Amino acid sequence: QVQLVESGGGLVQAGGSLRLSCAASGRTFSTYVMGWFRRQAPGKEREFVAAIVWSGGSTYYAGSVKGRFTISRDNAKNTVSLQMNSLKPEDTAVYFCALARYSSGYYSPTQYDYWGQGTQVTVSS
Numbered sequence: 122q123v124q125l126v127e128s129g130g131g132l133v134q135a136g137g138s139l140r141l142s143c144a145a146s147g148r149t150f151s152t153y154v155m156g157w158f159r160r161q162a163p164g165k166e167r168e169f170v171a172a173i174v175w176s177g178g179s180t181y182y183a184g185s186v187k188g189r190f191t192i193s194r195d196n197a198k199n200t201v202s203l204q205m206n207s208l209k210p211e212d213t214a215v216y217f218c219a220l221a222r223y224s225s226g227y228y229s230p231t232q233y234d235y236w237g238q239g240t241q242v243t244v245s246s
Contacts, residue, residue, distance in 0.1 A: 157218060
């Protein structure tokens with residue numbers, strides 16, 4: 122089993138920055154990719170935000186956040202971070218950290234095996 126715990130959410134004004142972190146524990150040795158998703162309203166599907174391949178460091182971003190968000194990882198600490206700059210009100214969402222153990226893609230929530238509980242990000246206009 123793998124446990125994921127997010128931190129760093131909060132309230133920020135438009136144009137501001139936040140940094141989310143996700144700590145992974147448990148059986149993390151077979152991690153293939155870690156990603157961030159968000160859900161902008163209850164009942165909506167989780168939307169892909171960014172992903173990073175654990176061993177090689179390749180990164181992938183949704184078009185809506187490319188150039189504003191940066192995903193990074195610390196292999197030694199088993200953490201993944203999401204630096205969010207130039208935040209917009211439409212970035213308001215619950216952000217989830219996710220881990221995939223096998224190579225099956227990056228963009229769909231169904232490709233991930235473990236999830237954190239989520240952290241709220243609210244961007245005021």
